[in-house]
């Protein structure tokens with residue numbers, strides 16, 4: 266029996282999202298000597314998306330239904346529980362994204378598939394599926410084994426697999442939609458765009474990111490002074506926005522903005538992957554953190570282990586000196 | 591409106607060293623400080639805010655050890671009506687599915703209009719228990735909720751997608767929402783609240799065994815040392831000077 270790998274295609278407003286290509290890369294590797302790599306596409310008028318996917322999969326299972334135009338976990342569950350139970354893929358991959366986490370847990374429960382979420386990697390050893398995860402804010406890793414079953418569901422953390430061109434030419438197979446009635450208990454209404462702020466942090470060559478480590482909003486002015494003297498803008502991690510210290514348009518990360526400045530200085534930021542996704546593209550990264558084990562130090566080029574309340578004023582002094590000279 | 595909130599006691603690990611015990615399947619909890627899971631605190635606050643607008647009870651549920659009473663009591667002090675702690679004999683090796691199943695067995699008795707959980711637990715970070723629970727209860731759900739309004743048996747919620755984009759959904763109650771941080775400003779318990787909490791009901795469910803685990807921790811290990819920043823050594827004066835030199839050398843100052 267062949268053991269096929271399914272990848273659930275993530276797309277929004279006509280665009281295939283990056284995670285899909287990461288999953289297809291992993292899926293291709295897993296499917297060799299086992300079975301086929303199939304991309305599973307749920308959507309409406311999918312032609313453009315199909316063209317994008319063709320080089321990355323052997324087969325595209327295309328489910329075209331107007332009710333799949335926007336993502337809806339309830340419709341996804343109807344389609345995927347039918348499809349997975351019928352085709353019995355060995356492993357179904359999806360992204361640990363706002364899309365994946367909204368339907369994977371209920372889908373796995375509905376059809377009784379073991380599910381491992383937010384995985385950095387997965388391995389198959391003698392038909393047992395093992396996944397590697399990060400826990401405790403990235404300070405510990407764990408290896409998980411999934412209970413024996415005909416199939417498994419695994420969600421993968423975005424950015425953990427480098428996408429490669431696999432140069433395939435997918436055959437497109439239309440699958441009729443099993444959706445019968447319209448659902449009234451969950452309806453997509455509209456997209457709401459992010460509010461624009463006064464400063465666009467994505468345009469600055471120097472970005473100072475501040476995190477929960479600044480502890481109190483009274484330390485903000487010290488950070489503002491620092492940003493000013495180094496010639497950068499102030500940005501932040503999510504808890505700083507949650508606390509109301511800076512506005513949402515200053516947030517860097519998966520649910521905020523992606524910045525690619527020449528210099529990013531992370532101050533009092535631990536380095537959660539949701540934050541790192543938004544700043545890892547900076548040319549030079551400096552981290553200032555009192556915890557020598559903070560994961561941010563594995564992302565930074567230069568690190569200072571110390572108390573920001575002491576380091577920042579001193580740095581400020583030196584920079585002002587240098588610039589004045 | 592009756593609301594259930596699922597809360598979890600977790601260690602604060604952002605600033606602490608986290609060590610693995612000899613079984614290699616658990617961490618050593620001794621030196622760590624525990625608190626309510628960050629997202630759950632926002633879920634609890636959302637329930638309290640809703641209850642200020644409508645009549646009804648708030649019931650807190652947790653699966654955990656006796657120490658989890660701390661977070662239940664804190665929730666009761668803030669204004670929740672009662673708490674339920676579920677402590678199965680095999681507490682140490684539950685997976686997200688088993689936790690959701692234990693919660694479902696208790697929550698389904700309660701006739702709730704709304705069930706709130708956090709969007710993620712900061713220790714194991716599965717983002718799985720809430721949506722699994724919704725499926726076991728047979729009710730609709732939405733994850734990563736950052737805005738919520740309730741009218742005529744429906745909730746209008748905004749969920750957070752990527753890059754600041756939100757999506758607005760209309761969902762029929764009863765429903766389950768997993769709450770994202772930042773949706774509100776969690777309150778602190780008052781002294782009076784803490785006194786009152788001592789009189790409130792805290793039901794304990796013990797002498798049960800969880801079943802149906804599908805994911806097992808084989809091993810915990812420290813992340814392999816990969817790429818690492820060049821750590822500047824010395825006192826504050828020295829490291830500040832070194833960093834300035836480096837930045838200057840790169841033309842960044």
Ligand SMILES: Cc1cc2nc3c(=O)[nH]c(=O)nc-3n(C[C@H](O)[C@H](O)[C@H](O)COP(=O)(O)OP(=O)(O)OC[C@H]3O[C@@H](n4cnc5c(N)ncnc54)[C@H](O)[C@@H]3O)c2cc1C
Pocket residue numbers: 402475476477478479501502503504505516517518519520521522532533534535536537538539540543553554555556559571572573574604605709710734
């Ligand atoms: C769906 C989802 C989306 C998310 N999106 C984002 C996002 O877009 N952006 C984002 O940032 N996060 C996001 N998060 C949250 C993310 O998971 C982390 O919780 C967050 O990034 C942590 O922020 P932090 O590093 O500031 O705080 P913590 O993790 O609490 O870290 C604080 C750090 O400060 C250090 N510190 C404390 N005091 C001092 C001191 N005196 N001197 C020096 N250092 C000190 C500590 O050692 C610690 O490392 C998201 C989470 C979810 C679930």
Ligand SMILES: Nc1ncnc2c1ncn2[C@@H]1O[C@H](COP(=O)(O)O)[C@@H](O)[C@H]1O
Pocket residue numbers: 596597598627629630651652653654686689706707708709710711712714715716717718719720
């Ligand atoms: N042991 C538990 N007891 C009560 N609620 C829990 C427990 N574990 C997880 N939850 C809830 O489920 C949410 C998501 O957890 P997780 O799936 O572990 O990321 C948390 O924010 C809690 O609201």
